Amino acid sequence: MRREVTLRDVAELAGVSSRTVSNVVNGYANVTERTRERVQRAVDELGYRPNVLARNLAQGRSGQIAVVVPYLDTPYFSELLQSVIRAARVSGYNVLIDQTDGDPEHERAFIAHGSRRLLFDGVIFSPLGLDQQALADRDRTLPLVILGERASDGSFDHVGIDDVAASRLATEHLIDLGRRRIAAIGDQPYATGEAAQRRTRGFREAHAARGLTPREELIISTPRFNRPDGARAMEHLLDLAEPPDAVFCYSDLVALGAIRTIVSRGLRVPEDIAVIGYDDIEDGRFSNPTITTISPDKEMIATTAVDRLLLRITSESPPPGLELRAPFKLVERESTTGRVSPR
Amino acid sequence: MRREVTLRDVAELAGVSSRTVSNVVNGYANVTERTRERVQRAVDELGYRPNVLARNLAQGRSGQIAVVVPYLDTPYFSELLQSVIRAARVSGYNVLIDQTDGDPEHERAFIAHGSRRLLFDGVIFSPLGLDQQALADRDRTLPLVILGERASDGSFDHVGIDDVAASRLATEHLIDLGRRRIAAIGDQPYATGEAAQRRTRGFREAHAARGLTPREELIISTPRFNRPDGARAMEHLLDLAEPPDAVFCYSDLVALGAIRTIVSRGLRVPEDIAVIGYDDIEDGRFSNPTITTISPDKEMIATTAVDRLLLRITSESPPPGLELRAPFKLVERESTTGRVSPR
DNA sequence: CTACGCTTTTGCAGCGCTGCAAAACACAGC
DNA sequence: GCTGTGTTTTGCAGCGCTGCAAAAGCGTAG
Numbered sequence: 001m002r003r004e005v006t007l008r009d010v011a012e013l014a015g016v017s018s019r020t021v022s023n024v025v026n027g028y029a030n031v032t033e034r035t036r037e038r039v040q041r042a043v044d045e046l047g048y049r050p051n052v053l054a055r056n057l058a059q060g061r062s063g064q065i066a067v068v069v070p071y072l073d074t075p076y077f078s079e080l081l082q083s084v085i086r087a088a089r090v091s092g093y094n095v096l097i098d099q100t101d102g103d104p105e106h107e108r109a110f111i112a113h114g115s116r117r118l119l120f121d122g123v124i125f126s127p128l129g130l131d132q133q134a135l136a137d138r139d140r141t142l143p144l145v146i147l148g149e150r151a152s153d154g155s156f157d158h159v160g161i162d163d164v165a166a167s168r169l170a171t172e173h174l175i176d177l178g179r180r181r182i183a184a185i186g187d188q189p190y191a192t193g194e195a196a197q198r199r200t201r202g203f204r205e206a207h208a209a210r211g212l213t214p215r216e217e218l219i220i221s222t223p224r225f226n227r228p229d230g231a232r233a234m235e236h237l238l239d240l241a242e243p244p245d246a247v248f249c250y251s252d253l254v255a256l257g258a259i260r261t262i263v264s265r266g267l268r269v270p271e272d273i274a275v276i277g278y279d280d281i282e283d284g285r286f287s288n289p290t291i292t293t294i295s296p297d298k299e300m301i302a303t304t305a306v307d308r309l310l311l312r313i314t315s316e317s318p319p320p321g322l323e324l325r326a327p328f329k330l331v332e333r334e335s336t337t338g339r340v341s342p343r
Numbered sequence: 344m345r346r347e348v349t350l351r352d353v354a355e356l357a358g359v360s361s362r363t364v365s366n367v368v369n370g371y372a373n374v375t376e377r378t379r380e381r382v383q384r385a386v387d388e389l390g391y392r393p394n395v396l397a398r399n400l401a402q403g404r405s406g407q408i409a410v411v412v413p414y415l416d417t418p419y420f421s422e423l424l425q426s427v428i429r430a431a432r433v434s435g436y437n438v439l440i441d442q443t444d445g446d447p448e449h450e451r452a453f454i455a456h457g458s459r460r461l462l463f464d465g466v467i468f469s470p471l472g473l474d475q476q477a478l479a480d481r482d483r484t485l486p487l488v489i490l491g492e493r494a495s496d497g498s499f500d501h502v503g504i505d506d507v508a509a510s511r512l513a514t515e516h517l518i519d520l521g522r523r524r525i526a527a528i529g530d531q532p533y534a535t536g537e538a539a540q541r542r543t544r545g546f547r548e549a550h551a552a553r554g555l556t557p558r559e560e561l562i563i564s565t566p567r568f569n570r571p572d573g574a575r576a577m578e579h580l581l582d583l584a585e586p587p588d589a590v591f592c593y594s595d596l597v598a599l600g601a602i603r604t605i606v607s608r609g610l611r612v613p614e615d616i617a618v619i620g621y622d623d624i625e626d627g628r629f630s631n632p633t634i635t636t637i638s639p640d641k642e643m644i645a646t647t648a649v650d651r652l653l654l655r656i657t658s659e660s661p662p663p664g665l666e667l668r669a670p671f672k673l674v675e676r677e678s679t680t681g682r683v684s685p686r
Numbered sequence: 687c688t689a690c691g692c693t694t695t696t697g698c699a700g701c702g703c704t705g706c707a708a709a710a711c712a713c714a715g716c
Numbered sequence: 717g718c719t720g721t722g723t724t725t726t727g728c729a730g731c732g733c734t735g736c737a738a739a740a741g742c743g744t745a746g
Contacts, residue, residue, distance in 0.1 A: 006732060017696045022734065030694055052462050053405060054732035057396045057701050064439070072428065073625070078421040085415065085442060094462065096407070097440045099428060119395050119437065227629045260629045282416070286570045286603045288631045349702060360726045365704065373724055397702035400731050 005048045014042035025050060064094045065309060066120040068110050070102040070128045074226070074253065075281035076298075077126065080147075083302030084124060091310055096120055102224070104129035104192070111138040122309045131192040143312035145305045149193035152321040157308045161296045161328040163195055167202025168209070169330050170276050170294050171248050175210050177336060179246035179274055182207075183218035185233045185258060186225055186250025199250050199278070218244050225250055230257025238265055245273055246336075252277035252284045255291050259335065274336040289334035296328040348391045357385035368393060407437045408652060409463040411453050413445040413471045417569070417596065418624035419641075420469065423490075426645030427467060434653055439463055445567070447472035447535070454481040465652045474535040486655035488648045492536035495664040500651045504639045504671040506538055510545025511552070512673050513619050513637050514591050518553050520679060522589035522617055525550075526561035528576045528601060529568055529593025542593050542621070561587050568593055573600025581608055588616055589679075595620035595627045598634050602678065617679040632677035639671045 007025075011018040016039060023031050024039040025048075031039075042048075056062050067084055069077040085095045096119065100106040107130045111123060122143035130150060138144070144156040152158040174182050184203045188196035200219065207214045220236060222229035230249060234257065237244055249255035255277030259269050269275055269289050277284055280295030304324050311319060332339075350368075354361040359382060366374050367382040368391075374382075385391075399405050410427055412420040428438045439462065443449040450473045454466060465486035473493060481487070487499040495501040517525050527546045531539035543562065550557045563579060565572035573592060577600065580587055592598035598620030602612050612618055612632050620627055620636040627634035647667050654662060675682075 004732090008732080018732090019697075019734080020695060023695085026734090032694070035694080049460060051400075051732050052460075053396070053400045053403070054701095055734075057394075057400045057703085058732075058734040060396070060701070062396060072425045073418065073421045075416065075418065075421075078416045078418075081440075082415045082442060085440065094439055094441075096437055097424075097428065098437075099425060117392060117395075227625060231629065256626075256629050260631060260633075263631045282570060283599075283626055286574065286599050288603060288606045290603075347702090351702080361702090362704080362727075363725060366725085369704090375724070378724080394702050397731095398704075400733085401702075401704040403731070 004051065005046045006051070007048075010039065010042045010046055010048045013046060014039045060118075061121050061313075062119055063092065064096050064120045065122050065124060065306075065313075066096045066098060066110075067124045067126075068098050068100060068107070069126045070100055071226075072097065072099045075283060076251065076253075076279045079281060080126075080298050080302055083299050084306055087303045087306040091306070093121075093306075093310070100128070102128040104131070104134070108134040108137075111135075111142065111144065117142065121313045124305050124309055127193065129192050143309055143318075145309045145312070147301065147305060149195050151194065152323050154321040155318075156321045157305075157312070157324060158321070159301050159305045159308070159324045159326065161294075161301075161326050163198035164202040164205065166278070166294045166296075166328050167199040167248070168206040169202075170278065171203045171206030172210065173292070173330055173332070173336065174246040174248060174274055174276060175206060175212065177246070177270075177274060180212070181215065181218065181242065181244045181246070183220065183237050183244035183247045184214075184250070185220045185222060185230060185237075185247060185254050187219050187221045188223075189221060196250060199248075203248055222250075222254065226253045227257035227260070230254030231261045232257075234258035234261035238262070238267075243273070246270075247273060247275050249275060249277045252279045252281045252291055252293055254278075255293070255335070256283060256287060259287070259289070259291070270334070270336050270338050276336055280331055284333070289338075292333045292336040293331050294328055295331045297326045300326045347394065348389045349394070350391075353382065353385045353389055353391045356389060357382045403461075404464050404656075405462055406435065407439050407463045408649075408656075409439045409441060409453075409466045411441050411443060411450070411466060411468045411470075413443055413469065415440065415442045418626060419594065419596075419622045422624060423469075423641050423645055426642050427649055430646045430649035434649070436464075436649075436653070443471070445471040447474070447477070451477040451480075454478075454485065454487065460485065464656045467648050467652055470536065472535050486652055486661075488652045488655070490644065490648060492538050494537065495666050497664040498661075499664045500648075500655070500667060501665070502644055502648045502651070502667045502669065504637075504644075504669050506541035507545040507548065509621070509637045509639075509671050510542040510591070511549040512545075513621065514546045514549030515553065516635070516673055516675070516679065517589040517591060517617055517619060518549060518555065520589070520613075520617060523555070524558065524561065524585065524587045524589070526563065526580050526587035526590045527557075527593070528563045528565060528573060528580075528590060528597050530562050530564045531566075532564060539593060542591075546591055565593075565597065569596045570600035570603070573597030574604045575600075577601035577604035581605070581610075586616070589613075590616060590618050592618060592620050595622045595624045595634055595636055597621075598636070598678070599626060599630060602630070602632070602634070613677070613679050613681050619679055623674060627676070632681075635676045635679040636674050637671055638674045640669045644669045 007018040007021050010021045021039050024036050088095050107127050124145045126147040127149050146158050148160050187200045220233040222233050247258055249258055255275050259275055262269055262273050277291045277293040280293045284291035284293055350361040350364050353364045364382050367379050431438050450470050467488045469490040470492050489501050491503050530543045563576040565576050590601055592601055598618050602618055605612055605616050620634045623636045623638035627636050
C-alpha cells in the first residue's frame with residue numbers, strides 16, 4: 001500500500017509552504033485567489049485528503065460527539081438517535097453510540113474521567129440510573145447534555161418535555177372519557193432516575209384536579225418500560241378483584257404489552273379498558289388498536305440537544321446549564337376513543 | 344484548565360524513560376516486575392490516562408469501526424446494532440454509526456475514498472441501493488463486511504441468511520396450511536439490491552415445489568419494507584376482485600402494516616387472511632395477532648460480521664472474501680396458525 | 687526614498703504517542 | 717575476567733497536522 005498523500009506533498013507540487021496548503025484546505029480568509037487556485041489544482045491532482053487523526057491530535061479535539069442511551073433497540077431512542085445523527089452531521093460532527101443496558105456502573109464510567117476522553121468532544125446522555133453522586137463526580141471538563149431523567153444542576157443542560165404536565169394531560173384524558181378506575185403502569189418509586197416519579201406525580205395531580213383520589217393498588221411499578229413489563233403488569237391488574245377500566249402506561253411499549261395481555265384475555269380495548277401510552281413511537285400508529293399517546297417533539301429535542309452541546313463545546317467559558325422544555329401534545333387514537341383516526 | 348498528564352510526566356516521576364511507561368501501560372511482555380510496579384504507582388499517583396488521539400496518530404489506526412445502515416429506527420437494524428456494539432466493545436473497538444436513508448449517493452460516498460477515511464478502521468455496511476459500480480470504485484484498502492443485500496465478489500465478506508431458502512420455507516408454511524391465493528409484499532424488481540429478488544425467488548420456488556403457480560397480480564412491489572408500505576400494499580390487495588387468503592411479507596414491519604389494514608377493514612387474521620413476516624423483531628411477539636415469521640440469528644450475524652471485520656483489519660494480507668451464512672428458523676405464531684403461542 | 691500599516695506567506699515547534707534499532711544490563715560458560 | 721546470548725530499557729524520529737509568531741510582500745503616505 002503506497003503512502004498517503006500529505007500536506008507536504010501538495011505544498012511541494014504547488015510551490016508553497018505546507019501551512020499555506022493547510023490554509024487553503026481549511027478555507028481560511030487571507031489567501032489570494034491566485035494562491036488558492038494553484039494549491040487547489042495540486043490538491044486535486046494528487047487526490048489529497050486530510051488525515052483526520054493528525055488534525056485531531058493537533059487541534060486536541062475529535063470532531064465526534066457520543067450519544068449514550070440505555071437501550072438502542074427501544075424505538076423511542078432509535079427514533080431520537082436518527083434525528084441526533086442528522087443534526088450532528090449538519091455541523092460536521094460524527095456520532096459515536098454507546099448503550100449502557102441501564103447499568104449504573106457503565107453510566108457512571110461514561111461521564112467519569114476516563115481513558116476514552118478525547119475520543120469525543122461532548123456527550124448527549126440519556127441515563128436511567130445515574131445518581132447525584134455520579135453526576136457530582138463526573139469529569140466537569142466534558143461538555144454534557146442530559147435527556148429525560150435528571151434535572152440540571154446548572155453545570156449541564158437538560159432537554160425534555162414537562163413530564164408532570166404531560167402525564168396530567170394523559171390522565172385527564174382518561175378521566176374525561178368517564179373512566180374512574182384508572183391504573184398507572186411504570187412507576188419506579190425507588191429509582192434514582194426521576195422520569196417515572198414525575199409521571200406518577202402528573203397522574204396524581206390529574207386526579208386531584210378532578211376531585212378524585214387514585215387507587216394505590218392500581219399504581220404498578222415495573223423495572224423497565226418495555227413490552228414484557230407492560231404485559232406482566234397488566235396480567236397482575238386483570239387478576240385483581242376489581243380490575244381497572246383504563247390504564248396510563250409510561251411508554252408506548254408498556255402500552256403495547258398491556259394491550260397484548262388485555263386482548264389475549266378476550267377483553268376489548270377501549271370498550272373494556274382504555275389504554276394511553278407515552279412517546280408516540282411508530283408502532284403505536286399501526287398497532288391494533290392504534291395507541292392514544294403523549295407525543296413529544298423528538299425532532300426538537302434532538303436538535304436542541306445537539307445545538308446546546310456544540311455551543312458548550314465551542315464556547316470559551318461554559319454557558320449556564322439550562323432546563324430546556326420541548327413541546328408535546330396528546331394524540332388521540334383508537335385505544336381510548338375507539339374511533340379510527342388518521343395516522 | 345490545567346494540562347493533561349502525559350507519558351513524559353509519568354516517566355519523570357517513576358525515573359524511567361517514557362517508552363518504558365508506554366510499555367507498561369500497554370502491557371508489553373519484557374518489563375521486570377520491579378519496573379512495572381514503580382511505573383504503575385506513578386501512573387496511579389498522577390491519574391494518567393493515555394491520549395487516544397495521539398495513540399491513533401502514531402499507530403495510524405483509530406480503534407473505531409463504522410456501521411452504516413439505511414434507517415436506524417428500523418427495529419431489525421437497531422436490534423442488530425445492539426449486538427454489533429457489544430461485540431465490538433469486547434475487542435476494544437468503538438462503533439461509529441451512520442444512516443444513509445437508503446440514498447445510493449450517500450452509500451457510495453461512504454465506501455469511496457473519502458476524507459473520513461482513518462476515522463474508522465473498517466466498515467460494516469448494510470446497503471440498500473449500492474450497485475456493482477459503486478462496489479468496484481470503492482476504496483479497496485478499507486476493510487469491508489456487507490450485511491444482507493449484496494453477494495461477495497471476493498474482496499469483502501458477506502454475512503446473511505439464505506434468503507431464498509428462508510422465503511421458500513415461509514411460503515411453504517402458508518401452502519401447507521391450505522392457502523392457495525398467496526400474495527407477496529415487498530418485491531423490488533428494479534432495485535440494485537438483491538434481497539427482495541431473492542425473497543421473490545424463494546416464493547416462486549415454494550409454489551413450484553408444491554406444483555402450484557403463483558398469481559403474478561398478487562406479487563406487490565413496495566419502495567421500502569416499512570409499515571406504511573405494508574398497509575398501502577394490503578389495501579391494494581383487498582381491493583382486488585379476488586383478494587388473497589394469505590400474505591408473505593418481506594419484513595415484519597410490512598406484516599404489521601398489512602395486518603393493520605386487514606383488521607381495520609373488519610377482516611380477521613389468520614381466519615380470513617394468514618400473514619407471515621420476516622426478521623422476527625420484538626414488535627411481532629406482542630402485536631395482535633402475534634406474527635409468524637422467519638427468525639434470523641441476529642446475534643450470530645452481528646458477531647460474525649464483527650469478527651470477520653476485525654480479522655480483515657488486523658491481518659497482513661487481506662483474507663479471501665467469504666459468503667457467510669447465519670442460521671434461521673420459522674417461528675409459528677398467531678398470524679398464521681391462530682394458536683396463541685409462547686413468546 | 688523611507689516609513690508604516692495591513693495582508694499574505696512561511697518556519698518551526700509540538701500535539702502525545704509508538705516503531706525501530708541501538709544501548710545497557712544480566713547472567714552463564716569458559 | 718571476558719565473551720556471548722538473551723532480556724530489559726532507552727533515545728530518537730516521526731505520525732500529519734495546526735498554533736503561533738515572525739517574515740515577507742504590498743500599497744500608501746509623508
